[in-house]
Amino acid sequence: MTKPFPAALAEGIDEPCRFDIEVADLELIEGEVPTDIDGLFVQAVPxxxxxxxxxxxWPMTVAAGGDGAVRAFRIKDGCVDFKTRxxxxQRYLLEQAARRSLFGNYRDPFSDDPSVAGQDRTTANTAVYMHAGRLLASKEDGLPYEIDPVTLETKGVWNPGGKITSKTFTxxxxxxxxxxxxxxxxYAARGETTRDLAYYVFDADGEMVHEAWFEAxxxxxIHDCALTEHYMLFPLMPLTTDLERLKAGGQHWVYDPDLPTVIGVIPRKGRADQVRWFHAPPTFTGHTINAFEEDGRIVFDAYECDGNGFAxxxxxxxxxxxxxxxxxxxxxxxxxxxxxxxxxxxEHQVLAVADGEGPHIDPRRLCQSYRHVFAPTLNRSRLITDRNGRVVPVxxxxxxxxxxTTGHREDWYAGEGATLQDPVYFPRSATADEDDGYLIVVLNRPLEKSNELVILETRRLAAGPVAxxxxxxxxxxxxxxxxxxGSLIPAWR
Incomplete structure (x- = not known):
């Protein structure tokens, strides 16, 4: 029988769930699910x-060290089915067989049980995306795993033709x-704490058509990247890792506020000797928004913090x-x-004060100029306390x-005590304007330990959910x- 979880993992709404379930036809609380929505809302969950x-x-182990699960909401004909699995x-299967935890702290193989030395540690718990008809679950410390988009069953490690020679993939x-x-x-392509990067290009059929290796x-x-018509960009975060620190029992990442901003740029399908590393005064570069080219130069938009973004x-x-x-x-x-x-x-310009993360744009505007950004944000003036007088973490x-373009912003506040997870944005149709679509998000009610799925129309965001x-x-x-x-999933075509 498994032991109790430590307090750091067992408090509040973020207590481990540990289940694989499916629920047909979620109960509607309010409004109507738009019938023109046809697709799959997916999320990676530790x-x-x-x-x-x-x-x-370590805190990073608590926040992002859990086994990966894929959460999926199938939306069609005004109905929503839910599934998580x-x-x-390899890590999950080894621990299931042992019926206990075998792997230690976040990206620290030296804290593992000796029985799993040299085994694949990735949890595939950070992002889920589709390419060439394959649903891939990924964490940047290993290769992605292919998931059946209908059943959510795991098909195995995704390495087309065995051609990915890096140990990791973004x-x-x-x-x-x-x-x-x-x-x-x-990054860390030859193993944890190394400076090696391996850059890959896959065609629309999923075949690898380019590989280049170089050092940061x-x-x-290097959590995120950006792409333009002619270039690939690699923004370094001021988070450093060190092999001797890991061996001594220290944390994998530490924040160094004295490091400069560094952005690597390589031509598309370029060689290692074509990489240039551009520098600027220190900032904390987070997720990228988009990149494109204008007047012969690269325009690179990203979130930046004025301190430790992972504080x-x-x-x-x-x-x-x-x-x-x-x-x-x-x-x-x-x-x-x-x-x-x-x-x-x-040349550095403030586009907006965001106080948030996870920016989303119209996917049709990737690599091109764009106008609209949708993101979860924090209104610090509307935080609340629990019955013990502690501020509810949000x-x-x-x-x-x-x-x-105009500098205008429109907000929808989720309600007293409510918090939001990472949303998705997609246009209403293939011909809709860039800002005409839907936002879908999981809403948390921490004090009640409950959740909702919320759907909003972007052109009347402040009016609140349509469902x-x-x-x-x-x-x-x-x-x-x-x-x-829905048209991208082979079984639903």
Whole structure:
């Protein structure tokens, strides 16, 4: 019989769920589900099956170390079916056979049980995306796992033709809507704490058509990337890793506020000797929004923090944990001339004060100029306390539409005590305007330990949901979400 989970993992709405279930036809609380919606809303969720047997238990292990699960909402004909299922990674299967936790802290093989030395540690718990008719669950410390989009059964590691030689692959590849290519990469590609990057391009059929290896200036987290018509970009986060620190029992990542902003740029399908590393004063680059080319230069938009963007889960290089409430996030724009003689960046523009994360745009506008951004945000003035007088922890309590052309923003506040997970945005139709579509999001009610699925129309966002649906079970916090049009799933064509 499994032991109790430690308090850090057993408190509040984020207590492990540990189940694989499906529920047909979710109960409608309010409104109507639009009948023109036909697709799959998917989300990656870290959900530990067994309590970790490691001390100390680092905050990043609590937040993002759980076994991967795929959460899926099938929406069609005004109805919503729900299903969630754990990804049967090698790690998951080994622990199921042992009926206990065998793997230790986040990205720390030295904290594992000796019986699993050298085994694949990835949990595939960070993002879920579709390419070439395959649904892939991914975490950036290993290769993706292919998932059946209808049953959510695990098909195995995705490595087309065995051609991916990197040990890792990003949870945030980018697509060219013009030709269907997927551009991705692996960092720490030769193993944890290494500076190696492997850049890959896959055609619309899923075949690998390009590979290039090179090294980053230092061993950093490279969580996201960006793609333009002619270039691929790699923004380094000021989070460093060190092999000796890991061996000594330290945390995998630490924040270094003194490191410069570094953005690597390589031509599409370029060689290692064509990579340029551009530098600017220190910032904390988060998720990318989009990138495109204008007047011969690269326009790169991303979220940036004025402090430790992972303050809640990662210490700085002096071992101090930060205060997330004191960190401001802004949508920022860089202009980069790949052919400039200098690699110093100077053109930096604030697009919006976001105080949020997970920006979403119309997928048709990837690699092109765009205008509209949809994101979960935080209204700090509307936080509440629980019955013990403690502030209810909130990442996001609003959904926001930013118009980058006019500077206008529109917010929908989720309600007292409610919090929001990562939403998805998709246009109403193939011919709809860039800002005319739907936002779908899982809403949390932490004090009641319950959840809802919420659907909103973006052109009347402040008016609130057009549909709210009840989840008959409590759901753990997921990480990244995605929308997959029903026409892209082979079994539904």
């Amino acid at each position: 959900d530990p099956m067994y309590p970790p047997e490691v001390a100390p238990l 754990h990804v049967r990674t 949870a945030h590849p980018k697509w060219d809507p013009a030709n269907g290519e997927m551009h991705g990469f692996g 200036p230092y061993a950093a987290m 809640a889960v990662m210490p700085d290089k002096h071992g101090r944990m930060g205060d997330p409430s004191k960190v401001t996030t802004r949508a920022m724009r860089w202009r980069i001339d790949y052919h400039a003689p200098s690699e110093e960046l100077t 990442f996001f309590n609003q959904l926001t539409h930013f118009d980058l 709210r649906l009840k989840l008959p079970v409590r759901l753990r916090l997921g990480i990244h979400s995605n929308w997959i049009d």
